[in-house]
Amino acid sequence: xxxxxxxxxxxxxxxxxxxxxxxxxxxxxxxxxxxxxxxxxxxxxxxxxxxxxxxxxxxxxxxxxxxxxxxxxxxxxxxxxxxxxxxxxxxxxxxxxxxxxxxxxxxxxxxxxxxxxxxxxxxxxxxxxxxxxxxxxxxxxxxxxxxxxxxxxxxxxxxxxxxxxxxxxxxxxxxxxxxxxxxxxxxxxxxxxxxxxxxxxxxxxxxxxxxxxxxxxxxxxxxxxxxxxxxxxxxxxxxxxxxxxxxxxxxxxxxxxxxxxxxxxxxxxxxxxxxxxxxxxxxxxxxxxxxxxxxxxxxxxxxxxxxxxxxxxxxxxxxxxxxxxxxxxxxxxxxxxxxxxxxxxxxxxxxxxxxxxxxxxxxxxxxxxxxxxxxxxxxxxxxxxxxxxxxxxxxxxxxxx
Numbered sequence: 001x002x003x004x005x006x007x008x009x010x011x012x013x014x015x016x017x018x019x020x021x022x023x024x025x026x027x028x029x030x031x032x033x034x035x036x037x038x039x040x041x042x043x044x045x046x047x048x049x050x051x052x053x054x055x056x057x058x059x060x061x062x063x064x065x066x067x068x069x070x071x072x073x074x075x076x077x078x079x080x081x082x083x084x085x086x087x088x089x090x091x092x093x094x095x096x097x098x099x100x101x102x103x104x105x106x107x108x109x110x111x112x113x114x115x116x117x118x119x120x121x122x123x124x125x126x127x128x129x130x131x132x133x134x135x136x137x138x139x140x141x142x143x144x145x146x147x148x149x150x151x152x153x154x155x156x157x158x159x160x161x162x163x164x165x166x167x168x169x170x171x172x173x174x175x176x177x178x179x180x181x182x183x184x185x186x187x188x189x190x191x192x193x194x195x196x197x198x199x200x201x202x203x204x205x206x207x208x209x210x211x212x213x214x215x216x217x218x219x220x221x222x223x224x225x226x227x228x229x230x231x232x233x234x235x236x237x238x239x240x241x242x243x244x245x246x247x248x249x250x251x252x253x254x255x256x257x258x259x260x261x262x263x264x265x266x267x268x269x270x271x272x273x274x275x276x277x278x279x280x281x282x283x284x285x286x287x288x289x290x291x292x293x294x295x296x297x298x299x300x301x302x303x304x305x306x307x308x309x310x311x312x313x314x315x316x317x318x319x320x321x322x323x324x325x326x327x328x329x330x331x332x333x334x335x336x337x338x339x340x341x342x343x344x345x346x347x348x349x350x351x352x353x354x355x356x357x358x359x360x361x362x363x364x365x366x367x368x369x370x371x372x373x374x375x376x377x378x379x380x381x382x383x384x385x386x387x388x389x390x391x392x393x394x395x396x397x398x399x400x401x
Contacts (some may be wrong), residue, residue: 076217093176152178177196200215231249283382306370
């Protein structure tokens with residue numbers, strides 16, 4: 001099929017909008033806010049002086065301590081990426097068999113980490129408002145092989161941590177949070193990362209806070225942290241002692257140096273994203289057929305993403321049609337998270353993966369669209385995207401090509 005044949009039909013209104021609002025350069029769903037090249041070069045000069053490139057170097061130690069202070073937590077273990085961090089966390093709590101209850105509405109890495117640890121995922125439906133695991137549906141899925149619950153703070157919105165913990169305590173289950181989106185999020189008076197047995201962060205280049213690639217495990221005790229640190233370093237305790245079969249999951253000094261500079265910028269980044277989020281909300285709240293997420297009471301958000309749900313009946317266009325049209329305006333939105341992980345061929349045969357078991361997740365995945373959001377995005381660009389979305393709405397009964 002040709003590219004032209006894949007484009008949605010254009011009526012006069014669309015052509016007029018293209019003339020007025022099409023961006024000259026691509027506006028991607030995210031873009032890293034970089035520290036200055038000069039600052040990073042100064043950091044790298046230290047590496048050339050010391051020759052210490054990995055294995056718990058100065059930058060690694062400084063970043064771990066700095067993150068603990070910023071997040072308000074005690075025990076931070078840095079890793080080479082968030083996926084490896086999740087693999088290690090599962091091993092740290094000896095979850096290497098049986099079943100783990102989790103969400104289908106997440107990035108593939110969440111579920112793949114279970115598969116790699118020989119764990120069978122059990123998919124649970126989500127809450128339509130937060131897109132997080134629905135606690136009311138968890139207990140019915142608990143069986144004799146259930147070892148843990150693996151919720152995700154989707155788009156940085158906290159899960160119902162009290163309800164999930166109550167279920168876990170009742171049934172003697174571990175709770176490991178995939179907090180890849182939740183850097184800097186506070187729930188009440190404390191970091192959201194303080195809930196569960198541990199929380200996993202991702203510092204990928206697409207995230208709010210980046211170490212280029214990277215991740216971390218926030219644990220609850222010094223004993224847990226030491227076990228995690230052994231596991232991420234081949235199980236090595238000292239020069240002559242290996243206490244268990246670990247892997248190489250360490251963060252190197254180049255990543256840590258980048259992260260230290262990013263840490264100096266994170267509050268400014270969150271402030272900028274909050275302002276852009278406000279502009280999106282002001283511009284889209286009154287557009288019929290587009291549902292936006294509002295701030296949650298008692299939560300300090302990080303504004304990592306800006307998702308909308310597209311109601312095809314009220315908006316007059318499907319999510320997929322809108323996604324394709326936005327590309328013509330040079331706006332690169334993303335369908336996070338479509339398809340559901342339960343649709344992947346290697347998980348779709350699981351009993352819990354049936355569409356009838358996940359009605360809310362199925363509906364959200366068919367309607368969700370994440371719009372561009374990052375600190376260096378201009379306010380005028382966000383206003384333009386709002387104008388495009390408002391203008392593209394096809395009113396009921398309106399003639400369309």
